[in-house]
Amino acid sequence: MTTKVAVVVGSLRKASINRQFAEALAKIARPKLDLQIVEIGDLPLYDQDLEGELPATVQRFKQQIESADAVLFITPEFNRTFSAAIKNAIEWGSRPWGRNSWAGKPTAIAGATLGAVGTAAAQSQLRSVVSAVGAALTVQPEIYLNYRDGLIVNGEITDASFVGLLEDFVAKFADWIARLRAPALTF
Numbered sequence: 001m002t003t004k005v006a007v008v009v010g011s012l013r014k015a016s017i018n019r020q021f022a023e024a025l026a027k028i029a030r031p032k033l034d035l036q037i038v039e040i041g042d043l044p045l046y047d048q049d050l051e052g053e054l055p056a057t058v059q060r061f062k063q064q065i066e067s068a069d070a071v072l073f074i075t076p077e078f079n080r081t082f083s084a085a086i087k088n089a090i091e092w093g094s095r096p097w098g099r100n101s102w103a104g105k106p107t108a109i110a111g112a113t114l115g116a117v118g119t120a121a122a123q124s125q126l127r128s129v130v131s132a133v134g135a136a137l138t139v140q141p142e143i144y145l146n147y148r149d150g151l152i153v154n155g156e157i158t159d160a161s162f163v164g165l166l167e168d169f170v171a172k173f174a175d176w177i178a179r180l181r182a183p184a185l186t187f
């Protein structure tokens with residue numbers, strides 16, 4: 001059975017290194033995990049007044065998260081935190097009251113940046129928010145991509161040791177998803 005992972009990429013720009021990273025990771029993850037990017041750039045800014053009749057883009061987004069087996073956030077670091085686009089998507093996923101799309105969803109986080117700290121600050125803050133909305137977050141291994149020219153060529157990551165780390169990440173995330181799916185033991 002295919003394990004479907006909804007990938008939320010926090011940068012909206014076309015040439016985003018985070019998007020390139022997500023696409024390269026999707027190739028590494030197959031066939032264990034089927035990573036599909038879920039678009040968030042068309043979501044309106046969260047506004048409680050819109051909850052009465054959810055905008056079509058919000059309905060689509062919530063359905064994509066709910067129908068996935070798991071969620072992977074891939075975040076840039078903007079001013080030492082994760083992107084506003086991700087926060088906006090998290091707000092919509094968590095609402096309206098009683099319709100939290102994140103609840104219990106197996107979730108992992110990764111990120112890419114040009115800066116030396118490799119999204120460590122952004123991911124640390126994103127972990128606390130993702131936990132607060134009730135997602136089932138796994139945190140090991142941590143994945144920080146320090147982008148440099150030549151690291152992603154024709155959609156492939158060229159650093160073999162980083163590819164090895166990503167393979168380990170995929171295996172452990174797949175295991176985490178499987179464990180959460182397993183029926184509870186009864187005595």
Ligand SMILES: Cc1cc2nc3c(=O)[nH]c(=O)nc-3n(C[C@H](O)[C@H](O)[C@H](O)COP(=O)(O)O)c2cc1C
Pocket residue numbers: 011012013015016017018019076077078079080081112113114115116117118119
């Ligand atoms: C508004 C803004 C703030 C940024 N702040 C940080 C930061 O705090 N730490 C960091 O490592 N890089 C920072 N950067 C650089 C980003 O790592 C770089 O722009 C990266 O390419 C963004 O990801 P993307 O290519 O997926 O859009 C910042 C970039 C922008 C545009």
